[in-house]
Amino acid sequence: MAKRGLAGLVPTTMAVLFPRLDRLWWYLALVSAIALLGQELARSSAMAAPAEFEGFGEDSDELEEDASSVYPVIVPPPVVTQSGFETDRGPPEEEIKHSKPSETPNPSETPKPTIKSHSDYWDEDEFEGLPPFELNPPINTNPSETPEANQGSKKPKNLPPAGPQSYYIEFFCVTFLIAFAVNYFLGRRQNEQIALAWAAQFATKDGIFEKNFSLLGTGDGNDTPLLLKEGQNVFKFYASGRRYCQGLLATMELQSRHDLISRMYNYIVPCKDEVNIEVYMNEDGMDAVVFALARKKAAKSMHKETRDLQQYASLLTPPSNRKWLSEELVAIAESREVALDLVTDTVLDQVFGEKAFAKYGRGLISLHFTDQYLSGSHRKMLRFKFALPSASNMADMTRLIAIVPYYIDLVGRYKLSTQVRAKADSARTKVNQELFKEQQVARQEAIQRKKEERRKNLDETDTKLSAEAIRRKEEKDRQRQLKKSMPKIKMTRVH
Numbered sequence: 420m421a422k423r424g425l426a427g428l429v430p431t432t433m434a435v436l437f438p439r440l441d442r443l444w445w446y447l448a449l450v451s452a453i454a455l456l457g458q459e460l461a462r463s464s465a466m467a468a469p470a471e472f473e474g475f476g477e478d479s480d481e482l483e484e485d486a487s488s489v490y491p492v493i494v495p496p497p498v499v500t501q502s503g504f505e506t507d508r509g510p511p512e513e514e515i516k517h518s519k520p521s522e523t524p525n526p527s528e529t530p531k532p533t534i535k536s537h538s539d540y541w542d543e544d545e546f547e548g549l550p551p552f553e554l555n556p557p558i559n560t561n562p563s564e565t566p567e568a569n570q571g572s573k574k575p576k577n578l579p580p581a582g583p584q585s586y587y588i589e590f591f592c593v594t595f596l597i598a599f600a601v602n603y604f605l606g607r608r609q610n611e612q613i614a615l616a617w618a619a620q621f622a623t624k625d626g627i628f629e630k631n632f633s634l635l636g637t638g639d640g641n642d643t644p645l646l647l648k649e650g651q652n653v654f655k656f657y658a659s660g661r662r663y664c665q666g667l668l669a670t671m672e673l674q675s676r677h678d679l680i681s682r683m684y685n686y687i688v689p690c691k692d693e694v695n696i697e698v699y700m701n702e703d704g705m706d707a708v709v710f711a712l713a714r715k716k717a718a719k720s721m722h723k724e725t726r727d728l729q730q731y732a733s734l735l736t737p738p739s740n741r742k743w744l745s746e747e748l749v750a751i752a753e754s755r756e757v758a759l760d761l762v763t764d765t766v767l768d769q770v771f772g773e774k775a776f777a778k779y780g781r782g783l784i785s786l787h788f789t790d791q792y793l794s795g796s797h798r799k800m801l802r803f804k805f806a807l808p809s810a811s812n813m814a815d816m817t818r819l820i821a822i823v824p825y826y827i828d829l830v831g832r833y834k835l836s837t838q839v840r841a842k843a844d845s846a847r848t849k850v851n852q853e854l855f856k857e858q859q860v861a862r863q864e865a866i867q868r869k870k871e872e873r874r875k876n877l878d879e880t881d882t883k884l885s886a887e888a889i890r891r892k893e894e895k896d897r898q899r900q901l902k903k904s905m906p907k908i909k910m911t912r913v914h
Contacts, residue, residue: 452592476625606676616810633660663704665833692807718749
């Protein structure tokens with residue numbers, strides 16, 4: 420049986436093709452983290468690129484002077500010609516010196532380009548009042564102090580500090596992903612342990628379900644899995660082969676421990692692991708019974724929200740002549756006779772009594788027995804809702820599970836008295852008539868809505884017709900009305 424329990428944990432193909440909401444959140448978190456990482460890297464590279472050119476405008480003059488000293492301007496020699504008039508100032512002495520050796524140019528020799536610097540174009544008489552200009556700047560003989568080395572040694576301004584502070588978003592995303600992945604595997608394992616502990620306690624050999632049902636699991640073979648895993652936190656168990664009922668379906672809805680966000684939310688708003696047991700009764704195995712049992716606050720909400728309880732049942736006050744439920748519990752029934760017959764002394768002593776409930780009944784959430792269940796294909800059902808303990812304390816809910824087969828036999832054998840049955844039948848007839856009226860009203864509204872839509876479509880088509888088509892249509896309508904207004908003549912043949 421343990422192998423059957425482990426084999427049921429294989430996820431179905433539909434769960435892989437269509438992931439549940441918690442797995443979809445995991446995918447979205449992974450994609451978001453990757454997108455944030457790429458965006459931060461692009462932003463860091465974009466900030467570093469402009470930083471290399473900071474101060475470009477401020478140091479432009481210095482760069483021009485360095486470039487002029489390193490890369491001098493090569494210009495062709497000026498052509499010296501004899502001017503037709505004399506000026507007050509002659510040509511600079513440097514130009515005369517350069518021009519003397521070349522007074523008689525040799526056409527066979529190509530002129531060599533001369534290197535001119537800023538001092539060649541400087542005129543001290545023209546620019547007066549300026550600081551003295553250094554005609555021959557000092558030549559740097561140290562190659563390590565060249566402008567290229569200075570530019571390499573200069574650090575760009577306003578760069579972001581290198582270190583862990585520049586990647587705090589990436590660190591946060593990676594840390595969140597690692598925590599999410601670790602929590603996913605740990606939470607999934609915890610949920611599987613709880614489900615397996617429940618199945619091992621009540622569905623294996625010598626368990627309550629094994630003693631009361633002939634078929635456990637979803638198949639007939641020995642290798643049939645006991646549990647069917649529909650999600651990381653949803654497990655189902657099916658049993659059949661018992662009188663008065665067609666089968667039993669137990670659905671364990673556990674906390675989303677595999678989802679890190681859900682687990683953090685559960686720390687703020689605590690919730691319990693629950694198991695919902697639904698027993699599908701035979702049509703002839705249950706009389707007209709509507710009964711519910713829950714805690715005071717939950718009982719009021721059940722009476723308002725559940726349709727059959729709202730239509731047929733009411734909250735009951737404790738009887739004064741017999742032992743009754745714990746003060747924390749409230750019964751909802753169609754009649755007092757039904758409640759007194761279903762709340763037996765055995766159940767009070769085992770679970771629902773004042774002393775037994777404090778020790779064995781803390782896991783009870785609600786009971787609901789009805790022959791007017793409208794939410795599914797089965798109308799006659801017994802529904803049990805319990806809170807699951809931890810995997811190590813699963814034996815604490817043994818008495819709660821034991822009342823399931825007990826109530827199957829009790830409700831299956833139970834028969835109403837003549838007076839209570841007549842009252843129950845009249846109440847159901849009245850409810851059915853009201854339901855039929857509601858259906859008729861809804862049907863008439865649907866027919867009227869279709870007529871209005873058809874009329875609206877005809878009006879739209881009439882507006883699109885031409886004048887000649889409208890005239891022909893009106894003529895046909897007039898002839899049809901005349902034909903209807905003419906008296907009908909019956910012809911007989913006389914032989």
